[in-house]
Amino acid sequence: MSGMSAFSTTHSKLSVAPMMDWTDRHCRYFHRLLTRSALLYTEMVTTGALLHGDVPRHLDFNELEHPLALQLGGSEPAELARCVKLAELWAYDEVNLNCGCPSERVQRGSFGACLMAEPRLVADCVKAMLDAGSVRITVKHRIGIDKMESYPFVRDFVGVVSQAGCQTFIVHARNAWLKGLSPKENREVPPLRYEMVHQLKRDFPHLLIAINGGIRSTSQVLEQLQQVDGVMVGREAYHNPWWLSEWDQVIFRATGTDAQVGTTREQVEEDMVLYMERETAARGTPWCAVARHMLGLRHGLPGARRWRQVWSNNQLKDLSPRQVFAQAHGAGSAVQSERPVKLS
Numbered sequence: 001m002s003g004m005s006a007f008s009t010t011h012s013k014l015s016v017a018p019m020m021d022w023t024d025r026h027c028r029y030f031h032r033l034l035t036r037s038a039l040l041y042t043e044m045v046t047t048g049a050l051l052h053g054d055v056p057r058h059l060d061f062n063e064l065e066h067p068l069a070l071q072l073g074g075s076e077p078a079e080l081a082r083c084v085k086l087a088e089l090w091a092y093d094e095v096n097l098n099c100g101c102p103s104e105r106v107q108r109g110s111f112g113a114c115l116m117a118e119p120r121l122v123a124d125c126v127k128a129m130l131d132a133g134s135v136r137i138t139v140k141h142r143i144g145i146d147k148m149e150s151y152p153f154v155r156d157f158v159g160v161v162s163q164a165g166c167q168t169f170i171v172h173a174r175n176a177w178l179k180g181l182s183p184k185e186n187r188e189v190p191p192l193r194y195e196m197v198h199q200l201k202r203d204f205p206h207l208l209i210a211i212n213g214g215i216r217s218t219s220q221v222l223e224q225l226q227q228v229d230g231v232m233v234g235r236e237a238y239h240n241p242w243w244l245s246e247w248d249q250v251i252f253r254a255t256g257t258d259a260q261v262g263t264t265r266e267q268v269e270e271d272m273v274l275y276m277e278r279e280t281a282a283r284g285t286p287w288c289a290v291a292r293h294m295l296g297l298r299h300g301l302p303g304a305r306r307w308r309q310v311w312s313n314n315q316l317k318d319l320s321p322r323q324v325f326a327q328a329h330g331a332g333s334a335v336q337s338e339r340p341v342k343l344s
Contacts, residue, residue: 012039013225014247015170017212017234018071018096018140020044026285027293028065029275031237033268034244037252039067044098046111047074050083059090069094071140073101075111075121077128088133097125099141102176102186113176116145119157123164130165138168140212140232143196144175151196158200158207168208170232171197187213187235198227218243218250225251239296265297269325276321287321288314 016023016031018041028040045058050072061068070092074080080097087095099122101112115122122139129137139161143154158169174190181189192214201209210230215221221231237244245263272294279285291311298304310316310328319327 012037012067013230014221014251015039015069015210015230015232016041016237016244017232018042018044018069018098019234019238022238022293024293025061025065026275026279026290027238028068029062030268030272030290030293031241031244032064033263033271034241035247037248038244039069039094040065041069041071041096044071044073044101045083047072047076047079047083050086051079055086059086059092061090067093069096069138071096071098073098073111075115075118075125077125080125081128081132084129084132084135084137088135092135094136094138095129096138096140096170097122097129099139100172100176101183102142102145102178102181103183113142113145114178116141116154116157116176119160122157123161126161126164126166136168137166138170139166140170140172142172142174142176143193146175146178149175151199154196155200155203158204162204162207167206168210169200170210170212170230171200173197173211173213194224194227201228218246221247221251238293240299241294241296242299265301269294269297273321273325280321286317287324288312288317291321291324 014035015038016028020043023041023043028042031038031040042061050058059070070087072080072083072087072095074083074097084095098112099115103112126137126139141154141157144150154171161169173192173194173196174186176186177190194211194213197209197211201207208229210232211224211228212232212234215224215231215233216236221233224231242265245268272290276285276287276290279290280287295308295312298307307328310324313324316324316327
């Protein structure tokens with residue numbers, strides 16, 4: 001079990017979104033090597049999985065991952081409260097209630113985006129979660145569901161839930177279509193309407209409002225931070241992880257937050273090799289289960305394709321991480337080294 005975090009509950013201006021099958025503890029460790037300041041999220045964990053399953057498997061993490069938020073999927077206040085107690089025991093910095101996932105599997109459990117149609121139930125859930133402990137409780141949701149595209153719908157949802165005590169809302173600036181679209185299509189087809197999120201901040205200036213959806217560059221992040229309190233980034237952070245190394249140096253500095261010193265891709269990769277070695281020795285974790293998360297590290301660089309092919313080659317699974325590292329760099333004669341970024 002992890003020890004207590006030194007992280008304060010001050011809201012982070014940037015976060016990496018919870019992404020199913022992607023933001024596991026190995027991915028989060030990798031992302032933390034790139035940004036010290038951003039808030040990281042777990043994959044969504046259902047209340048049933050925690051209350052009736054293997055708690056350490058779902059909640060264990062490396063101390064380096066702080067600040068860290070646990071995202072829960074559920075709609076029973078008492079069950080959510082019990083899960084908050086577990087999260088506090090494991091020293092998570094935040095617990096987030098998922099009211100945005102549109103998948104049919106989640107809908108069958110009566111949680112995710114369909115909860116937006118029941119704001120009073122969500123308020124009951126939030127109150128039970130707040131009463132269960134002192135960890136920060138937040139809600140992630142969409143701007144609407146199906147064809148419900150009027151601003152009053154999301155405004156009233158936030159208003160009701162905030163009255164239960166929630167102070168932070170992370171808003172994916174698309175509707176969730178509960179029928180007819182896959183989860184992937186739900187991230188791409190419904191139009192982005194950032195203005196609705198901006199209006200929420202104007203209408204609820206006392207709340208912390210973060211925006212999510214379609215944000216892929218530093219300039220976009222800085223532009224959004226003129227309108228809202230925070231930005232959550234999803235798949236761009238995963239596919240182009242080196243972007244995260246700019247966050248501490250550019251975005252957090254630009255917004256008056258302490259920044260990490262510069263690092264290099266080589267140093268991050270070497271740190272990940274050490275992590276793979278420790279994971280293999282301690283848990284028997286195959287290196288490929290870790291390496292899959294860092295395949296975008298050399299995105300856009302000469303030799304990146306060959307480097308990626310080596311690290312994703314399952315036929316090398318019996319080699320040690322250090323041997324694979326040597327092959328990746330031996331084969332990648334075009335893999336370029338970098339100098340640390342110097343901050344002015």
